[in-house]
Amino acid sequence: MGKRVLIVGGVAGGASVAARVRRLDENAEIVMFERGPHVSFSNCALPYYLSGEIEESETLVLMNPDVFRNQYNIEARTRSEVIAVHAEQKTITVKNLDTGDTYEEAYDKLVLSPGASPIVPPLEGVTSEHVFTVRNVVDIERLQGFVSKQAIEDVVVIGGGFIGIEVAENLVHAGKKVTLVEAQNQVMAPFDYDMVQILHKEMIDNGMDLILGDGIQSVKADHIVLASGKTVKAQAVIMAIGVRPETSLAKEAGLEIGKTGGIKVDHSYRTSAPDIYAVGDAIEVHHKITGQKTRLALAGPAQRQARAAADDMYGIPHRNNGVIGSSAIQVFNMNAASTGLNERTCEQVGYDYDVAFVIPSDKVGIMPNSNPMYFKLIFEKPTGRVLGAQAIGRGNVDKRIDVIASMIMMHATLEDLKELELCYSPVFGTAKDVVNFAALAGLNILNGVIKQVRFNDVRELVEQGATIIDGREPGEFKHGHIKTAINIPLSEFRQRLDEIPTDKPIYVHCRSGQRSYNMVKALTNLGYDNVYNIAGSYLGTCLYEYFNDQQQGREPIVTNYNFR
Amino acid sequence: MGKRVLIVGGVAGGASVAARVRRLDENAEIVMFERGPHVSFSNCALPYYLSGEIEESETLVLMNPDVFRNQYNIEARTRSEVIAVHAEQKTITVKNLDTGDTYEEAYDKLVLSPGASPIVPPLEGVTSEHVFTVRNVVDIERLQGFVSKQAIEDVVVIGGGFIGIEVAENLVHAGKKVTLVEAQNQVMAPFDYDMVQILHKEMIDNGMDLILGDGIQSVKADHIVLASGKTVKAQAVIMAIGVRPETSLAKEAGLEIGKTGGIKVDHSYRTSAPDIYAVGDAIEVHHKITGQKTRLALAGPAQRQARAAADDMYGIPHRNNGVIGSSAIQVFNMNAASTGLNERTCEQVGYDYDVAFVIPSDKVGIMPNSNPMYFKLIFEKPTGRVLGAQAIGRGNVDKRIDVIASMIMMHATLEDLKELELCYSPVFGTAKDVVNFAALAGLNILNGVIKQVRFNDVRELVEQGATIIDGREPGEFKHGHIKTAINIPLSEFRQRLDEIPTDKPIYVHCRSGQRSYNMVKALTNLGYDNVYNIAGSYLGTCLYEYFNDQQQGREPIVTNYNFR
Numbered sequence A, B: 001m002g003k004r005v006l007i008v009g010g011v012a013g014g015a016s017v018a019a020r021v022r023r024l025d026e027n028a029e030i031v032m033f034e035r036g037p038h039v040s041f042s043n044c045a046l047p048y049y050l051s052g053e054i055e056e057s058e059t060l061v062l063m064n065p066d067v068f069r070n071q072y073n074i075e076a077r078t079r080s081e082v083i084a085v086h087a088e089q090k091t092i093t094v095k096n097l098d099t100g101d102t103y104e105e106a107y108d109k110l111v112l113s114p115g116a117s118p119i120v121p122p123l124e125g126v127t128s129e130h131v132f133t134v135r136n137v138v139d140i141e142r143l144q145g146f147v148s149k150q151a152i153e154d155v156v157v158i159g160g161g162f163i164g165i166e167v168a169e170n171l172v173h174a175g176k177k178v179t180l181v182e183a184q185n186q187v188m189a190p191f192d193y194d195m196v197q198i199l200h201k202e203m204i205d206n207g208m209d210l211i212l213g214d215g216i217q218s219v220k221a222d223h224i225v226l227a228s229g230k231t232v233k234a235q236a237v238i239m240a241i242g243v244r245p246e247t248s249l250a251k252e253a254g255l256e257i258g259k260t261g262g263i264k265v266d267h268s269y270r271t272s273a274p275d276i277y278a279v280g281d282a283i284e285v286h287h288k289i290t291g292q293k294t295r296l297a298l299a300g301p302a303q304r305q306a307r308a309a310a311d312d313m314y315g316i317p318h319r320n321n322g323v324i325g326s327s328a329i330q331v332f333n334m335n336a337a338s339t340g341l342n343e344r345t346c347e348q349v350g351y352d353y354d355v356a357f358v359i360p361s362d363k364v365g366i367m368p369n370s371n372p373m374y375f376k377l378i379f380e381k382p383t384g385r386v387l388g389a390q391a392i393g394r395g396n397v398d399k400r401i402d403v404i405a406s407m408i409m410m411h412a413t414l415e416d417l418k419e420l421e422l423c424y425s426p427v428f429g430t431a432k433d434v435v436n437f438a439a440l441a442g443l444n445i446l447n448g449v450i451k452q453v454r455f456n457d458v459r460e461l462v463e464q465g466a467t468i469i470d471g472r473e474p475g476e477f478k479h480g481h482i483k484t485a486i487n488i489p490l491s492e493f494r495q496r497l498d499e500i501p502t503d504k505p506i507y508v509h510c511r512s513g514q515r516s517y518n519m520v521k522a523l524t525n526l527g528y529d530n531v532y533n534i535a536g537s538y539l540g541t542c543l544y545e546y547f548n549d550q551q552q553g554r555e556p557i558v559t560n561y562n563f564r
Helices: A012-024 A043-049 A065-072 A137-149 A162-173 A193-205 A248-252 A299-313 A343-349 A397-409 A414-419 A434-446 A455-464 A474-478 A514-525 A537-552 B012-024 B043-049 B065-072 B137-149 B162-173 B193-205 B248-252 B299-313 B343-349 B397-409 B414-419 B434-446 B455-464 B474-478 B514-525 B537-552
Strands: A004-008 A029-033 A075-077 A080-086 A091-096 A102-106 A109-112 A116-118 A154-158 A177-182 A209-212 A216-219 A223-226 A231-233 A236-239 A243-245 A276-278 A327-331 A334-340 A353-358 A373-380 A386-393 A451-454 A467-470 A506-509 A531-535 B004-008 B029-033 B075-077 B080-086 B091-096 B102-106 B109-112 B116-118 B154-158 B177-182 B209-212 B216-219 B223-226 B231-233 B236-239 B243-245 B276-278 B327-331 B334-340 B353-358 B373-380 B386-393 B451-454 B467-470 B506-509 B531-535
Touching: A004 A012, A012 A029, A012 A065, A012 A109, A012 A299, A012 B514, A029 A080, A043 A137, A043 A162, A065 A075, A065 B514, A080 A248, A109 A299, A137 A236, A154 A162, A154 A231, A162 A177, A162 A193, A162 A236, A162 A327, A177 A231, A193 A209, A193 A327, A193 A334, A193 A373, A193 A386, A193 A455, A193 A537, A276 A299, A327 A397, A334 A397, A343 A353, A343 A386, A353 A434, A353 A531, A373 A397, A373 A434, A373 A537, A386 A397, A386 A414, A386 A434, A397 A414, A397 A434, A397 B397, A414 A434, A451 A455, A455 A467, A455 A531, A455 A537, A506 A514, A506 A537, A514 A531, A514 B012, A514 B065, A531 A537, B004 B012, B012 B029, B012 B065, B012 B109, B012 B299, B029 B080, B043 B137, B043 B162, B065 B075, B080 B248, B109 B299, B137 B236, B154 B162, B154 B231, B162 B177, B162 B193, B162 B236, B162 B327, B177 B231, B193 B209, B193 B327, B193 B334, B193 B373, B193 B386, B193 B455, B193 B537, B276 B299, B327 B397, B334 B397, B343 B353, B343 B386, B353 B434, B353 B531, B373 B397, B373 B434, B373 B537, B386 B397, B386 B414, B397 B414, B397 B434, B414 B434, B451 B455, B455 B467, B455 B531, B455 B537, B506 B514, B506 B537, B514 B531, B531 B537
Parallel strands: A004 A029, A004 A109, A029 A075, A109 A276, A154 A177, A154 A236, A177 A209, A451 A531, A467 A506, A506 A531, B004 B029, B004 B109, B029 B075, B109 B276, B154 B177, B154 B236, B177 B209, B451 B531, B467 B506, B506 B531
Antiparallel strands: A080 A091, A091 A102, A116 A243, A216 A223, A223 A231, A327 A334, A334 A386, A353 A373, A373 A386, B080 B091, B091 B102, B116 B243, B216 B223, B223 B231, B327 B334, B334 B386, B353 B373, B373 B386
């Protein structure tokens, strides 16, 4: 007889452990217990059912228990909740949710992959029929049935993370009037405040109402009340504030829980009890860059953890590289991706870091569908080690972030990144790729070759009456410029040096930063010693200011927004 | 006064040197000499003018001499051919191609960036008016004018490299009947013979005539004659056999030429003569993986070389990582990309290598526009070092190849690749990315956990009467299968072990390789010791056989081709 391997949870982590154990051992007895009616469904694809992009909810279920049995000789017991783990006896107690019966099962190895559950604060009205969470296929079918059948018009989504935004967007596509409410001053925590303004703009441009810095206080029959007292019409409310690791079973079994609230595991995803492993959203993991413990609810790492745990049962050594946190999202026509640390996390950990911000074309400018890509690269000082990156644009941001993620995993510096030889055709990119470009900009900053301020500093510069030079051509200046900027094009500045003061700081920008970089270098070489490039230039300034100006009704610092 | 820097050639390499020198030195005197009428045009985008994807040929010229002068204080002399270099005197002789006058110019530093010229063998008729090459904007305007104005119907392109295929495809889009002739038995040398069949199929499926293994013998007024004696109707002929580095100027100046035929340069792109640099398609470069000298006509490396040469003039040290050869091409609806070594180059260099071939989905299978991606990963034995990769599919192959290119640059092994944490959303990819998947498959081979044959071996297996098991479901089998295969689905094989012989080798496949991998592992664990996975499975077999069957009219080994 082979090992008896029991698995709590039958989605990403659990199903992967089961399949891997079977590949390692044809004789193992493998049983997966899943509380819900489905195993092995695609959580990440759930929101796309709301818009009809995924047409049939059955397709969300990737493999049913029959397939597990027939193809892999794995028993998948659905509607079966594991309600207790007896670590000393090496048994679990299972409750059949259809009959209410409970029974015990013995294991040689037990794997906990219970996942994480949506956080629903105990507010007035949150248990109403028209309040939803989105965790599984049943949830999304129920939500879809509700919003489509009852001619629901106004929907509120609480929470601006991945699930909140994806649900909100798909409901917009389904024709709903959607308000997204986020308690922080920005959506999508993996992105910094400056980058995320592009997503804020994209959401409101596509008809979504976006309320930031306000939380939910109570749910009424046809509206919600926010912490600010404001009310928002809503015949349906989706709670997507965040998720909490499912640790109750582990806690009751006496397993150690980490400081982050996830189940504590070692190199091989063993818990504190012998022969019990834990993987997926419920555990705490090692962050490769910071060395700190963290939690990360992503499918890719869960699959790697599952494989490692299975391997460990059979004495196969494996690496544990920790996590860096790579993710991507589509928000209407904008793609956004990030990896590694953002500025907020750098500050929390106390890293000495700096930032390159560039806006190159995502492919050769003369090709159709060439678009600017907003790219932020974060690196350590003085080492130049790559710490993280964020990219947003209409083009293939995920490609560039995957390259950065690879480079972070390999401990790369800006010098390594600068030298990368990536594949190029005008159809796919540019000869000097976005990531090469960002590395060069970063090295200029790291080496002190150029000084910069950033587009989020521009309003303050304007208010202080700083000397801002716009290096674009007069035709571009005419179509929109920073109100206090002087237009001295790159093509004329050598003849107009007398207009550039030598006794105070000069801040130079153009459209995307390329021409201003050249002007700053030239002025510095000519002896101007207090010249700054405005990273992000006019494009970045417009994107940064646009949303806040709209929301706050404040006076724009530009004569006309320009986003091309 | 600053340095006097003269540059021969005003396209990728030359223009980049000029711009970089200016950024380093506001006082340098910089003059670029270009034989043609344009500097700084996009060679790589030229073919897209033929189909109208790029509408105006003027846009192909990225910067004209006025912009160089005004923005960068760089003098760009077009229609000016440098006809001699006097290395001892540090002067050059320039011929004004409009007036015929010659004059001398002195330099402190000279940069040769003459590029490479299309090879045109001295055949009968090749100097005719209807024979073209494609190197610059003048060429493409002339070709476009010819094929559009004279109601040309039949066009032959000689050569199946990047330019040949891109020109041929764009002429198909322009409504021409196009025949592509290639002397080798495959197009696109960066790809191995097995992978490239997908491109062969795509070209013929899109109405292109493809003649392989045959060369051009002579050009007649309305047809060409091939080496085989065959004739092909052609009112226009494009010669795209390859390029030859422009070294005549360097040779006459006494500069050392490398064994590969390119100008020899050192770490800093200095030639054998003092104060003379050379960059771009005319030089020979160091191959990072093989350590051999090679030539590589690509824009990205040219730009990096240009920057390094300029830096060296100012005493700024730089890295020279050599090249790995990353490239990409779109062929109708297929995208193809490659990096590093292919099997042919591995064999030439004498590497001990093996191959993982996988066909995962490019994004989550239930999302719209999910497609199989054909992915080949080449690694060194016994180290597992990643040597190269090739990817073809409808989706974003360039992303996966850029990741592999990054990993090669960082000396990664399969273990590193397996652990990569890439960004995932169902819109962009799969939780276990294509590259993770390929690394896992590669490790199974490297570790001897699984034995494989490949889809290009299937015909021989069929002819030998080998035992081939098709692990797909009966419904799939019915729609097309290998003629001699026995259908034992993964879902039934445990009950049908008596049908699987134990006394001879067993070859297992399914659709893409995932189910057959599981069956092979199970059979091996059950004690079958001579079981092979057919890498590439049914999809790969169909793609590999299809084109050759069509071309050679040979008997298919499958009952029905299936490409989904």
